[in-house]
Amino acid sequence: MSSPPLVRPLTVIRPRGARTLVGWAELWAYRDLVYFLTWRDIKVRYKQTALGAAWAVLQPVLTMVVFSIFFGRLAGVPSEGVPYPVFAYTALVPWTFFANAVTQASNSLVAQEAMLTKVYFPRLIVPLAAVLAGLVDVSIAFVVLVGLMLAYGTVPTVAILALPLLVVFAAITALAVGLWLSALNVRYRDVRYTLPFIVQLWLFASPVAYPSSLVPEAWRPLYGVNPMVGVVDGFRWALLGGTESPGSAFLVSVAAVVALLVGGLAYFRRMERSFADAV
Amino acid sequence: MPSSGGSVALRVNGLGKRYELGERESYVALRDVISRAVKRPLVRSRRRRAVGDSVFWALRDVSFEVPHGEALAIVGRNGAGKSTLLKILTRITEPTEGEAVVAGRVGALLEVGTGFHPELTGRENVTLNGAILGMRRQEIQAKFDEIVDFAGVERFVDTPVKRYSSGMRARLAFAVAAFLETDILVVDEVLAVGDAEFQKKCMGKMGDAADGGRTVLFVSHNMTAVESLCKRAVWLDGGRVVADGPTPDVVGRYLSTSFSALSERSWPELESAPGNDAVRVRRAAVRPEYGSPSDPIDVRTPVALEFEYWNLRPNALLNLSVHIYNAQGVLVFNALPYLEKVWQGRPFPRGLYRDTCHIPGDLLNDGTYRVELMVVEGSRAIYKQDEILVFEVRDDPHSRDGWFGSWEGAVRPQLSWETEQLVDENVTVGLHVD
Ligand SMILES: Nc1ncnc2c1ncn2[C@@H]1O[C@H](COP(=O)(O)OP(=O)(O)O)[C@@H](O)[C@H]1O
Numbered sequence A: 001m002s003s004p005p006l007v008r009p010l011t012v013i014r015p016r017g018a019r020t021l022v023g024w025a026e027l028w029a030y031r032d033l034v035y036f037l038t039w040r041d042i043k044v045r046y047k048q049t050a051l052g053a054a055w056a057v058l059q060p061v062l063t064m065v066v067f068s069i070f071f072g073r074l075a076g077v078p079s080e081g082v083p084y085p086v087f088a089y090t091a092l093v094p095w096t097f098f099a100n101a102v103t104q105a106s107n108s109l110v111a112q113e114a115m116l117t118k119v120y121f122p123r124l125i126v127p128l129a130a131v132l133a134g135l136v137d138v139s140i141a142f143v144v145l146v147g148l149m150l151a152y153g154t155v156p157t158v159a160i161l162a163l164p165l166l167v168v169f170a171a172i173t174a175l176a177v178g179l180w181l182s183a184l185n186v187r188y189r190d191v192r193y194t195l196p197f198i199v200q201l202w203l204f205a206s207p208v209a210y211p212s213s214l215v216p217e218a219w220r221p222l223y224g225v226n227p228m229v230g231v232v233d234g235f236r237w238a239l240l241g242g243t244e245s246p247g248s249a250f251l252v253s254v255a256a257v258v259a260l261l262v263g264g265l266a267y268f269r270r271m272e273r274s275f276a277d278a279v
Numbered sequence B: 001m002p003s004s005g006g007s008v009a010l011r012v013n014g015l016g017k018r019y020e021l022g023e024r025e026s027y028v029a030l031r032d033v034i035s036r037a038v039k040r041p042l043v044r045s046r047r048r049r050a051v052g053d054s055v056f057w058a059l060r061d062v063s064f065e066v067p068h069g070e071a072l073a074i075v076g077r078n079g080a081g082k083s084t085l086l087k088i089l090t091r092i093t094e095p096t097e098g099e100a101v102v103a104g105r106v107g108a109l110l111e112v113g114t115g116f117h118p119e120l121t122g123r124e125n126v127t128l129n130g131a132i133l134g135m136r137r138q139e140i141q142a143k144f145d146e147i148v149d150f151a152g153v154e155r156f157v158d159t160p161v162k163r164y165s166s167g168m169r170a171r172l173a174f175a176v177a178a179f180l181e182t183d184i185l186v187v188d189e190v191l192a193v194g195d196a197e198f199q200k201k202c203m204g205k206m207g208d209a210a211d212g213g214r215t216v217l218f219v220s221h222n223m224t225a226v227e228s229l230c231k232r233a234v235w236l237d238g239g240r241v242v243a244d245g246p247t248p249d250v251v252g253r254y255l256s257t258s259f260s261a262l263s264e265r266s267w268p269e270l271e272s273a274p275g276n277d278a279v280r281v282r283r284a285a286v287r288p289e290y291g292s293p294s295d296p297i298d299v300r301t302p303v304a305l306e307f308e309y310w311n312l313r314p315n316a317l318l319n320l321s322v323h324i325y326n327a328q329g330v331l332v333f334n335a336l337p338y339l340e341k342v343w344q345g346r347p348f349p350r351g352l353y354r355d356t357c358h359i360p361g362d363l364l365n366d367g368t369y370r371v372e373l374m375v376v377e378g379s380r381a382i383y384k385q386d387e388i389l390v391f392e393v394r395d396d397p398h399s400r401d402g403w404f405g406s407w408e409g410a411v412r413p414q415l416s417w418e419t420e421q422l423v424d425e426n427v428t429v430g431l432h433v434d
Helices: A024-029 A031-048 A053-074 A084-111 A113-118 A125-152 A158-187 A191-204 A217-223 A227-240 A248-278 B030-039 B044-053 B082-089 B122-132 B137-151 B166-178 B196-211 B223-229 B247-258
Strands: A010-013 B008-020 B055-067 B071-075 B097-103 B106-109 B184-188 B215-219 B232-237 B240-246 B264-266 B279-288 B303-311 B318-326 B331-335 B351-359 B367-377 B380-394
Touching: A024 A031, A031 A125, A031 B122, A053 A084, A053 A125, A084 A113, A084 A125, A084 A158, A084 A191, A084 A227, A113 A248, A125 A158, A158 A191, A158 A227, A158 A248, A217 A248, A227 A248, B008 B082, B008 B215, B055 B082, B055 B097, B055 B215, B055 B232, B055 B240, B071 B082, B071 B223, B071 B247, B082 B097, B082 B184, B082 B215, B122 B137, B122 B166, B137 B166, B166 B196, B184 B196, B196 B215, B196 B223, B215 B223, B223 B247, B232 B247, B240 B247, B279 B367, B279 B380, B303 B318, B303 B367, B303 B380, B318 B351
Parallel strands: B071 B215, B071 B232, B106 B184, B184 B215
Antiparallel strands: A010 B097, B008 B055, B008 B097, B232 B240, B264 B279, B279 B303, B303 B351, B318 B331, B318 B367, B367 B380
């Protein structure tokens, strides 16, 4: 084999080695791992479920159908001048992504126990890959959305240009929540059992089945503390136009995500040291 | 910033790792933590300190240096802290105190197969496993054929790994790690993997690494492998360095002291000796037939097991029954004194007795053995002690002809063989032999 490299970087291993929030250099050095883990998650998911890629479409579509019948038709929930199915589906695309990504990310560390206890790599990559893998579902779900909009004759405005940014925003939101839950899940083993319940509550606390305009004006900023309010409103604004541009609630959501993310990174960083001992 | 020290590959300074007892075992529920905090917010801090009392150091005050290109063995019995040390050096876990300075990239051959996913093909898993170990994509691609060839799975690269035999899976995983170009290679007990031929390849690969100027840290229970690969050894016990020096010295001391703890035991006081109202054990020992309990035993040594016990009831019809288990928990044999000539079948008056059981040489394989003692009256066990003795049978390096893999089988008898030539081709040329 070839001779060892001439430059040998020194690594100092000591207690509480990590002091920065994110080890960017290290993350960059392991960028291939981010790619391969994401790709593995996608591949395995589509290989394992019988429906494969169809599941990515069926989940939001079936939810949309149920919502349209019960909320749109029977309960007569308003949909801001857009046909209710389009209105609901536009929100279900980011919502389904968020719910799945958070669930996958939360379980990611515990599921990768064998890797965590035997090899070192930046732990952040594990929940990150889980979130990134979910983005493939989003792109599949978008195809259906385009069909739906064509069928109902909904025309987007120039606001659609903001869509990529909003997808990034949704992914960061999922990552921020996923960081907290994945680290908590290692320490506290009951987190995973409460997760489906949390996700369900979160769905109704977000403007998916109903427009956020149902919430009284005065309460909107508080409502925006739930970052999915900003994400869903943003998606509706970008794709369906018409509605006024996202207001104060959106800004509150952005602030909430930043706080969640920084806190999540710090908590993850702190817990990271004991992952291998605890899983 | 510590200096690189020129040719030092690894410098470990006062390294320690503390575990909180019960941290792993107990089920921590978030629900409990929250309800406790809500009910009694002030109690929390006090409880934390109570936990701090039950800490234990898996590693403490460990210091050593490894020059570049040296192969260092780390020996010690189970629970000594060897894996903990390797995990700190490979950054899987953080130390609690002290520091280690590592020059260059560290690669680990810890337990292999990590990160393999059964649904993915061999090719996909090689790529993924390489990335987990920190290899760049081009690096994996460049070595792909060599890796697959080394593992001997060429025909199955595009088959999902779930269809592989466990041996194939382990070989492939080892191969990925073995081709990782690192300055420091950490190896934990790989010889447990694969068949004899593959083990030979692995030993060769590690030998190459050491010869090629890479630093190797090697943990193994196989002292023959340790002695052939490493010139220097560090002996850990109870998380501390007990000895550090030339391998033969350290290994010799390690083997002779580490197992003496259970190679002779005695209980001089009758009341507190293990047993019951019928019998009490006074002493148990395992020794070479012509030596004392602290002498080493190798595969060729005849061994004597001695048990001294009090019979507390008049005219008891006693038999000892000895079970010998190997490290895998396999019952190797059960010995009973039926061939004993003096006391067999006679009632035992009250008193102190000694039974000696003779195990011939060239019977036990190398490894650790656990002795279980049972006292039987008629067909009923009246007393049993699970782990009355533990002893180690060393390998005999001279009997192996340069091969270091594990010698398979529960026993290792020297059997007589004959080879006869039935047809001499030189004479029978022209004859037709199908
Ligand atoms: N995550 C953990 N939590 C608590 N104790 C641990 C943990 N890992 C190892 N230990 C303990 O640390 C000690 C040293 O273990 P280890 O390093 O595995 O020893 P070795 O490799 O020499 O057999 C053992 O007593 C073991 O039980």
